[in-house]
Amino acid sequence: MSANRLKKGKNMVRKFDFLVIGSGLAGMSFALKVAHKGSVALICKAGLEEANTYFAQGGIAAVTDLEVDNFDKHIEDTLVAGDHINDRAAVEKVVCEAPKQIEELIKWGVNFDKREDGEFDLHKEGGHSEFRILHHKDNTGAEIQISLIEAVKRHPNITIFPNFFAVEIITQHHLGIIVTRYTPGIKCFGAYVLNEETGEVDTFLSRVTIMATGGCEAVYRQTTNPLVATGDGIAMVYRAKGAVKDMEFIQFHPTALYNPGDRPSFLITEAMRGYGGVLRTKDGKEFMQKYDERLSLAPRDIVARAIDNEMKQRGEEHVYLDVTHKDAEETKAHFPNIYKKCLSIGIDITKQYIPVAPAAHYLCGGIKVDLDGQSSIRRLYAIGECSCTGLHGGNRLASNSLIEAVVYADAAARHALSVFERYDFNEDIPEWNDEGTISNEERVLITQSMKEVNQIMESYVGIVRSNTRLTRAWNRLDILYEETEKLFKSSKATRELCELRNMINVGYLITRQAMERKESRGLHYTIDYPRKE
Numbered sequence: 001m002s003a004n005r006l007k008k009g010k011n012m013v014r015k016f017d018f019l020v021i022g023s024g025l026a027g028m029s030f031a032l033k034v035a036h037k038g039s040v041a042l043i044c045k046a047g048l049e050e051a052n053t054y055f056a057q058g059g060i061a062a063v064t065d066l067e068v069d070n071f072d073k074h075i076e077d078t079l080v081a082g083d084h085i086n087d088r089a090a091v092e093k094v095v096c097e098a099p100k101q102i103e104e105l106i107k108w109g110v111n112f113d114k115r116e117d118g119e120f121d122l123h124k125e126g127g128h129s130e131f132r133i134l135h136h137k138d139n140t141g142a143e144i145q146i147s148l149i150e151a152v153k154r155h156p157n158i159t160i161f162p163n164f165f166a167v168e169i170i171t172q173h174h175l176g177i178i179v180t181r182y183t184p185g186i187k188c189f190g191a192y193v194l195n196e197e198t199g200e201v202d203t204f205l206s207r208v209t210i211m212a213t214g215g216c217e218a219v220y221r222q223t224t225n226p227l228v229a230t231g232d233g234i235a236m237v238y239r240a241k242g243a244v245k246d247m248e249f250i251q252f253h254p255t256a257l258y259n260p261g262d263r264p265s266f267l268i269t270e271a272m273r274g275y276g277g278v279l280r281t282k283d284g285k286e287f288m289q290k291y292d293e294r295l296s297l298a299p300r301d302i303v304a305r306a307i308d309n310e311m312k313q314r315g316e317e318h319v320y321l322d323v324t325h326k327d328a329e330e331t332k333a334h335f336p337n338i339y340k341k342c343l344s345i346g347i348d349i350t351k352q353y354i355p356v357a358p359a360a361h362y363l364c365g366g367i368k369v370d371l372d373g374q375s376s377i378r379r380l381y382a383i384g385e386c387s388c389t390g391l392h393g394g395n396r397l398a399s400n401s402l403i404e405a406v407v408y409a410d411a412a413a414r415h416a417l418s419v420f421e422r423y424d425f426n427e428d429i430p431e432w433n434d435e436g437t438i439s440n441e442e443r444v445l446i447t448q449s450m451k452e453v454n455q456i457m458e459s460y461v462g463i464v465r466s467n468t469r470l471t472r473a474w475n476r477l478d479i480l481y482e483e484t485e486k487l488f489k490s491s492k493a494t495r496e497l498c499e500l501r502n503m504i505n506v507g508y509l510i511t512r513q514a515m516e517r518k519e520s521r522g523l524h525y526t527i528d529y530p531r532k533e
Contacts, residue, residue, distance in 0.1 A: 219453055249365050288306060
């Protein structure tokens with residue numbers, strides 16, 4: 001089951017049964033579920049910790065207290081949050097399979113907080129009708145990520161490739177066959193991957209490829225995501241003529257810590273509002289009663305638009321979250337990392353309000369997949385935030401994303417294990433062609449273009465949109481696209497250049513699909529098509 005390594009020209013050719021691109025919860029749990037049957041390559045564009053999973057504070061949703069909660073309630077909460085454009089089959093799948101996957105996470109070493117009586121210490125977050133959020137203090141994602149890293153490192157059949165960057169997935173296109181979005185039977189044979197240590201693009205051949213690259217929120221200037229979230233997997237699949245769906249549904253987290261200069265923004269978890277935190281304007285007045293009867297616990301899209309509206313009306317750059325009325329020691333025990341971070345910038349959250357503002361946080365759309373995590377490209381699966389399962393619909397219910405990642409990793413693993421031995425390695429794949437290219441010494445061109453993408457998306461494709469703003473974004477992105485493609489064709493591949501290329505592709509997809517939706521629905525709000533209540 002060990003992988004073959006061949007030298008072909010100046011580039012390395014590597015063969016694995018399973019090629020997993022991405023090292024968050026989705027990618028690592030898939031790897032652990034298939035490694036007993038075959039060799040696994042786990043590609044990480046940075047280190048294993050640099051994944052969205054690591055930064056998830058709030059928790060993971062699952063029905064575990066059957067005395068007060070049930071699957072039907074969780075399903076209904078998810079459908080309501082998603083504005084009823086969810087795929088109900090996906091919702092039922094995730095909700096009903098969640099408890100089993102929680103048990104597996106615990107077996108892998110994840111510790112969720114418990115009460116003195118031994119039962120889970122469950123939180124309640126915006127949009128949930130019951131307490132069903134399992135957590136580990138206020139760093140649940142880090143607890144999950146660290147536990148899975150240890151399990152992955154122990155497994156003899158998993159080879160980890162840190163600081164390797166996937167440039168393109170390999171399809172018939174690379175064999176000289178013309179491929180369009182209407183070509184039947186597009187197949188994935190692996191990926192071309194940049195080895196940042198050598199600067200060369202190696203060829204990874206696989207029986208099955210899994211895209212688990214996370215989200216794309218780094219296309220926005222204000223984001224809670226690590227800056228590696230540049231939409232790489234989505235852009236690669238789009239360029240390979242795969243189906244991409246619902247990109248207009250970008251979730252802006254209502255409460256990121258307002259601290260100018262921080263990028264990414266530090267997240268103030270939704271659980272803090274579930275704990276009793278109250279949103280206030282700078283003069284100390286509550287305002288959520290003007291927008292929703294659920295007040296500060298309304299779904300994120302409503303809260304984010306309310307904060308955005310208050311800030312614009314008042315000409316202010318943030319609002320406040322207030323937990324000063326809660327027991328100080330309890331606050332510090334529940335939210336130690338938030339307490340520590342705020343204290344580091346001179347704010348004692350037990351005595352002072354927390355300045356907060358919305359920031360891009362989560363993508364509900366992505367690579368379109370079926371109930372087994374299969375994309376429209378054969379032999380290619382997509383799981384985690386880069387995929388669009390239909391679970392979230394128009395808006396993600398808080399803490400549903402981590403459980404979606406592990407449920408679909410399980411589904412994809414079971415399906416892949418049932419078919420992967422039927423697939424052969426394609427020995428005719430050419431090595432990466434960079435003949436005639438030169439090393440790009442003009443890094444300022446790339447960094448400046450990245451800033452332009454951020455500015456375009458923040459200004460024109462944000463929480464509130466319009467036809468005029470979207471058209472302007474489209475035109476500006478088109479100019480950047482032409483410039484960047486010309487640079488890419490003439491330069492040796494670098495991570496920064498590839499990330500810029502991906503950001504432009506993803507920005508285009510968000511903008512185009514926002515333009516195509518002629519209504520305000522879920523997270524997509526446009527002043528040209530106001531919502532009819």
